[in-house]
Amino acid sequence: MADAPTVTEQLASDAVRRHDPDARGFASDNYAGVHPEVLTALALANGGHQISYGGDVYTAHLQDLFRDRFGPDTEVFPVFNGTGANVTALQAVTERWGAVICAESAHVHVDECGAPERVGGLKLLTVPTPDGKLTPELIDRQAYGFDDEHRAQPQVVTLAQTTELGTCYTPEEIAAICAHAHQLGMTVHMDGSRIANAAATLGVPFARFTSEAGVDILSFGGTKNGLLFGECVVVLSPERVRSIRYLRKMSMQLASKMRFVSVQFEALLAGDLWQRSAAHANAMARRLADAVRAVDGVTVSYPVESNAVFAVLPREVTERLQKRFRFYTWDESTGQVRWMCAFDTTEADVDAFAAAVAEEMAA
Structure with missing residues (x-):
């Protein structure tokens, strides 16, 4: 029987680097690589055998870590990705005839390929919003028909923090939504794909605007x-949530080697890595917004409250810029584009891009 590989042998690989590690774009924070501290954590969790499917010591420790951040009743369930987290969470707080109220621009509505409806079996009741944010008054546009057997029953309000438009709810705004939803007998779910950016903007602990x-x-x-991969479903009100362990498995979100998901969140949350990374990305977005506001003809669409900048450009300028830097057109009809910053975006990256915007606008 062969000996286990040595550390030197473990580092050897036949894989080849096939990209330019210095390349940067502004299309998505998902384009960024893995933070070096997270890679170190993954290496620490490697080696030896650990119980699979969440029975490992890293996932056990994660429970205490999230309770420190969100409160003693918190339960955490690591999953693979954001859509999986949203679908699993929403299923756990709805009946089969239940409906979910969300902003018309919400990720669950526009960017999850119908997964909440087709996989989760949920009806989404959308509300137009001027800035991506729900209010009690906007929720009331869909919060009706209770006990009407002809209508899918509104049972959940889902809000995104930060929103798909980069805006950020204040703790008071979230508290008002939760109080209103609870008064109507509904549960509140938060899509926190960029929750760290929100906490960094607000300057408050996670619990302040969640639990x-x-x-x-x-x-x-x-x-x-x-992180390399992974999100978490975080249960803050256990009495309102049902059967999430089974729903996670049924939704194909139960990782066999879960320690490698959990240890990444330990790296993120045990210290201040989450805050350092999110605050930096937010700062780079503000730097970018300040720079392009000075360019004649560029309009920044929304307040820059996270790591996203939305702007309106002439179509021909966008097309030329996209040959130099990757970013997405958000609304073809208006010429609105979206620029995202990440933990590894540098001031030089931002300045080079802003200069390119100015060059193309002048041309």
Whole structure:
């Protein structure tokens, strides 16, 4: 029987680097690589055998870590990705005839390929919003028909923190939504794919605008803040949530080698890595917004409250810029584009891009 490989042999690989590690774009924070501290954590969790499917010591420790951040009743369930987290969480707080109220721009509505409806079996009741944020008054546009057997029953309000438009709810705004939803007998879910960016903007602990504000269940994002893969479903009100262990498995979100998901969140949350990475990305977005506002003809669409900048450009300028830097057109009809910054975006990256915007606008 052959001996286990040595450390030197483990580092050897036949894989080849096939990209330029210095390349940067502004299309998505998902484009960024893995934070070096997270890679170190993954290496620490490697080697030896650990119980699979969440029975490992890293996942056990994760429970205490999230309770420190969100409160003693918190339960955490690591999953593979954000859509999986949202679908699993929403299934756990709805009946088969249940409906979910969300912003018209919400990720669950526009960017999950119908997964909440087709996989989760849920009806999404959308509300137009001027800035991506729900309010009690906007929720009331869909919060009706209770006990009407002809209508899918509104049972959940889902809000994104930060929103798909880069805006950020205040703790008071979330508390008002939660109080209103609970008064109507509904549960509140938060899509927190960029929750770290929100906490960094607000300058408050996670609990201040989640558990303390009345949020019942949360999708906690890590991939957009430097993780290799993985998100978490965080149960904040156990009495409102049912059968999530089974739903996670049924939704194909139960990782066999879960220690490698859990240890990444330990690296993120045990210290201040989450805050350092998110605050830096936010700062780079503000730097970019300040620079392009000075360019004649460029309009920044929304307040820059996270790591996203939305702007309106002439179509021909966008097309030329996209040959130099990757980014997405958000609304073809208006010419609105989206620029995202990440934990590894540098001031030089931002300045080079802003200069390119100015050059193309002048041309």
